[in-house]
Amino acid sequence: MRLAGKTAIITGAARGVGRTCATAFAEQGADLVLLDVGEDIPGVPYPLGSASQLAYTAEQCRRSGATVLTRHADVRDLAALQRVADEALSRFGRVDVLVNNAGIAAPSGKTTHEITEDEWQLMVDVDLSGAWRMTRAVGRIMTAQRSGSIINVASTAGLVGYRHFAGYVAAKHGVVGLSKAAALDYAPMKIRVNALCPGSIRDDPRAEGRMLSEIAKSLDVPVAEHEETFLQSQPMNALVEPEDVAGAAVWLASDESRQVTGSVVTVDGGFSAR
């Protein structure tokens, strides 16, 4: 019970890494506010997490004994995020952890100058500004508490470039920068901020994640071929599992990491060590 007594807000919790973090946090004793857009976004060329997927995540967490609130909100909507943060405070009396996990992998797959302005704006608005907006929404609460842990799910795309993913790579590099700057702002208030950078994560059917397949689709290569390319570039020769990311998130959320802030924690099988 490494998170007993803590309340965590997790964005993008309907499926994938967000769902896996939610269930891992519940198993460790946390109460949860699970947020997802819960519908498709025009301009994102694949289905996003649905209302029923978010409800399923919540049901799994309640089975572990967690008290869970679910809310549909788009991380592009600051007023909606502020309402969720305020509801979390009035329901649980505190917000100890924020996991900024919501993200999109596409529109992608183009050479930099072929990206339209709308595509660029959408990517940065969700993947970078979304994390800042949610931080803005909980910052006041954590400052008043003088404690908190913010975990920003970036990517190895926040550390190195990937061909035909300039928008995603730029947004995720921004998330790493946001994490470092916010860590300095909040250190005097004992609020920690860290970036979590996973490598390519297997689309686990239990979590219903689909980002790896969507990235392969953007690059117009079969998923198996894309996975094989990644296996060759990951020294541990294995794709990252959602549980690997959730395990690191539990540690960053817990007091075991109380001196860890402004860090970039990679969960990438050694990919970025080359």
Ligand SMILES: NC(=O)c1ccc[n+]([C@@H]2O[C@H](COP(=O)([O-])OP(=O)(O)OC[C@H]3O[C@@H](n4cnc5c(N)ncnc54)[C@H](O)[C@@H]3O)[C@@H](O)[C@H]2O)c1
């Ligand atoms: N899957 C990978 O290989 C991989 C690798 C590195 C980093 N990541 C990062 O991990 C995070 C989770 O990815 P995943 O693989 O679980 O993807 P996923 O597409 O399976 O899940 C993402 C979730 O975020 C939600 N979401 C998207 N846009 C939103 C918005 N505007 N507002 C609220 N919710 C929104 C979706 O509805 C969905 O439920 C992302 O930030 C992603 O960039 C993924």
